[in-house]
Amino acid sequence: MDTDAHRLESSLWVGRKRYRAVLNGWHFSWTLLDKQNRDRKTVSVPVSELIGVEEGQVEFQPQKKVTETDRDFTVFSIKRHCKGGGSGVFWTLGRTQFYCPSRDLRDRWVTQLRNALKTHSPSRPHRLLVFINPFGGKKRGRKIYHSLVAPLFELAGISTHVVVTERANQARDHILKKDLTGFDGVVCVGGDGMFSELLHGVIGRTQQEAGLSEHDPTVTLQPCDLHIGIIPAGSTDCVCFATVGVNDPVTSTLHIIIGDSQPLDVCSVHHTSLFVRYSVSLVGYGFYGDVLAESERYRWMGPLRYDFSGCMVFLSNRSYRGKVYFLPADSQLSSPRDNTRCFAGCHVCSESTERLFPQSDSISHTGFLYSTQYSQHSSPWEGEWETVEGEFKCISLTCMSSCCPRSPLGLSPSAHLADGTADLILVRDTHPLGFLTYLHRHTNSQDQFDLPFVEVHRVKAVRFSPPPGEDEAEQLDDPDSGGTVMAEDDGQGETAAGGDWTGSAQHLSARVQERGVVGTKKRAKRDFLCGPCCRRSPSVSVWNCDGELLPFTEVLCRVHGQLVRLFARGIEEEFVTCNGTLGKKNFKGRYITHT
Numbered sequence: 336m337d338t339d340a341h342r343l344e345s346s347l348w349v350g351r352k353r354y355r356a357v358l359n360g361w362h363f364s365w366t367l368l369d370k371q372n373r374d375r376k377t378v379s380v381p382v383s384e385l386i387g388v389e390e391g392q393v394e395f396q397p398q399k400k401v402t403e404t405d406r407d408f409t410v411f412s413i414k415r416h417c418k419g420g421g422s423g424v425f426w427t428l429g430r431t432q433f434y435c436p437s438r439d440l441r442d443r444w445v446t447q448l449r450n451a452l453k454t455h456s457p458s459r460p461h462r463l464l465v466f467i468n469p470f471g472g473k474k475r476g477r478k479i480y481h482s483l484v485a486p487l488f489e490l491a492g493i494s495t496h497v498v499v500t501e502r503a504n505q506a507r508d509h510i511l512k513k514d515l516t517g518f519d520g521v522v523c524v525g526g527d528g529m530f531s532e533l534l535h536g537v538i539g540r541t542q543q544e545a546g547l548s549e550h551d552p553t554v555t556l557q558p559c560d561l562h563i564g565i566i567p568a569g570s571t572d573c574v575c576f577a578t579v580g581v582n583d584p585v586t587s588t589l590h591i592i593i594g595d596s597q598p599l600d601v602c603s604v605h606h607t608s609l610f611v612r613y614s615v616s617l618v619g620y621g622f623y624g625d626v627l628a629e630s631e632r633y634r635w636m637g638p639l640r641y642d643f644s645g646c647m648v649f650l651s652n653r654s655y656r657g658k659v660y661f662l663p664a665d666s667q668l669s670s671p672r673d674n675t676r677c678f679a680g681c682h683v684c685s686e687s688t689e690r691l692f693p694q695s696d697s698i699s700h701t702g703f704l705y706s707t708q709y710s711q712h713s714s715p716w717e718g719e720w721e722t723v724e725g726e727f728k729c730i731s732l733t734c735m736s737s738c739c740p741r742s743p744l745g746l747s748p749s750a751h752l753a754d755g756t757a758d759l760i761l762v763r764d765t766h767p768l769g770f771l772t773y774l775h776r777h778t779n780s781q782d783q784f785d786l787p788f789v790e791v792h793r794v795k796a797v798r799f800s801p802p803p804g805e806d807e808a809e810q811l812d813d814p815d816s817g818g819t820v821m822a823e824d825d826g827q828g829e830t831a832a833g834g835d836w837t838g839s840a841q842h843l844s845a846r847v848q849e850r851g852v853v854g855t856k857k858r859a860k861r862d863f864l865c866g867p868c869c870r871r872s873p874s875v876s877v878w879n880c881d882g883e884l885l886p887f888t889e890v891l892c893r894v895h896g897q898l899v900r901l902f903a904r905g906i907e908e909e910f911v912t913c914n915g916t917l918g919k920k921n922f923k924g925r926y927i928t929h930t
């Protein structure tokens with residue numbers, strides 16, 4: 336036997352087989368020995384992927400059962416599986432029970448392994464604030480949390496404060512107003528709507544504490560220390576899928592337990608001098624806005640409403656005039672057509688961390704690296720704005736690939752999670768078959784940007800203006816518009832792209848609180864489509880911002896690099912399954928395994 340502060344080595348038994356076990360600080364491994372003491376198969380687990388170490392013989396499933404013994408200890412760790420179809424890497428809880436020749440040795444192993452966990456995995460959360468939406472998705476949030484998630488938190492020694500929400504925006508308001516001392520992160524059990532509540536709460540609170548105005552798009556917002564965890568339990572769980580690779584509550588829980596930290600770019604959407612919303616996945620005008628507006632009429636259909644509305648909107652064959660201004664990102668660093676993918680450990684994103692936060696110890700993964708010396712006053716509008724004018728089927732801005740089970744490569748397959756940019760996709764008016772080809776290519780590996788009516792740009796900011804005379808104010812007077820409540824132009828901020836957008840934020844803030852909600856609901860009711868043959872085509876569409884309708888047509892969007900951090904690590908490109916096979920993502924976004 337060999338021990339020092341970082342290392343422990345001895346013989347151990349798993350069942351009736353003898354192993355040479357070694358803990359060398361970063362890894363715990365055990366190698367099967369044959370009768371001649373020759374090494375056979377080795378299992379190696381990074382200390383960072385250990386979930387817990389317990390004395391005795393401990394069963395976890397179907398429920399926790401402890402048999403106290405002097406010489407046994409049980410190690411729980413992460414195991415990877417690739418389920419049928421190869422659509423993602425699922426994490427489950429692995430369990431190995433070791434037998435030691437003496438109690439003294441057993442105690443040493445338990446102590447050393449627990450010390451190694453503390454030393455080499457310091458960013459694990461100790462206390463979490465959990466919000467459960469009992470009505471999200473199939474209304475299984477509470478059950479998912481209590482049966483799958485809470486027992487794992489308990490095993491890992493994480494304490495929680497659980498809030499089952501009773502109304503929309505309760506989670507956001509709680510984060511904005513209540514004392515959060517002692518919490519290392521906030522977790523939602525729900526869908527993208529719940530995630531959005533946490534996003535707004537965490538960003539809003541951080542800016543309040545830093546004394547920054549969210550309304551001024553020129554202000555560089557303060558990155559948030561508090562991590563966000565997502566336990567997927569909604570009808571749309573796109574953010575979880577695009578940052579973890581699967582929608583699986585156990586996989587997400589294990590990412591939270593080991594304190595994974597994935598920075599995420601966030602887009603702030605403004606209307607004149609007014610902050611409207613944050614988005615991480617889609618700010619879409621035209622087709623995607625119309626589908627959302629239409630789907631509100633069919634809520635009773637459940638998730639099916641999106642498919643139904645998609646067909647209706649497609650058949651209505653709409654396109655919208657407008658002017659798009661955008662600030663291109665540095666094309667030397669990356670491009671939306673460079674065929675790269677943002678996987679766990681992405682070098683484009685980690686180089687961006689150094690560029691975005693030059694004063695920080697950038698490679699630290701503790702997540703607490705930004706708190707100090709972050710300049711709020713560097714100019715966000717460096718570079719030349721470009722303009723595209725025309726008639727568009729859809730305009731989409733996405734900070735991430737926005738991949739999902741139906742579209743394994745996503746809206747923009749080469750987009751990065753944390754490089755401080757977003758991809759702007761402009762689909763010009765075309766015949767319905769052309770547009771159908773564009774939509775269909777999202778579901779296979781064909782390049783959706785390789786079409787003559789599609790262009791894509793990597794950008795730092797975007798501004799959209801509807802044609803003159805087609806703004807919201809006019810719609811108020813238009814009896815055919817369905818009475819959509821829109822904002823009056825207060826005359827501020829309407830300058831050239833990249834001009835002065837600061838102004839009467841406080842005054843407008845109250846207005847958006849009121850109009851944001853009212854406007855959204857009224858717009859949803861608006862007679863947007865009346866079947867494939869419409870009474871009258873509206874001249875403006877509506878913006879879909881991560882599944883919420885915006886009450887304004889004229890918007891300015893700015894990307895804030897790595898503004899928040901999730902308990903995630905990005906999609907794993909390569910992995911070793913629990914039975915030793917190597918899995919790798921192929922060009923179609925599916926996993927294939929080799930022995």
Ligand SMILES: Nc1ncnc2c1ncn2[C@@H]1O[C@H](COP(=O)(O)OP(=O)(O)OP(=O)(O)O)[C@@H](O)[C@H]1O
Pocket residue numbers: 467468469470471472473500501502503504524525526527528529530532568569570571572882
């Ligand atoms: N107790 C509650 N009652 C009503 N609404 C709630 C409650 N808790 C949260 N919400 C709201 O419900 C919305 C949808 O929740 P969530 O995203 O969890 O489920 P979902 O099934 O994916 O929903 P959707 O597909 O409509 O986005 C969120 O925007 C959230 O603000």
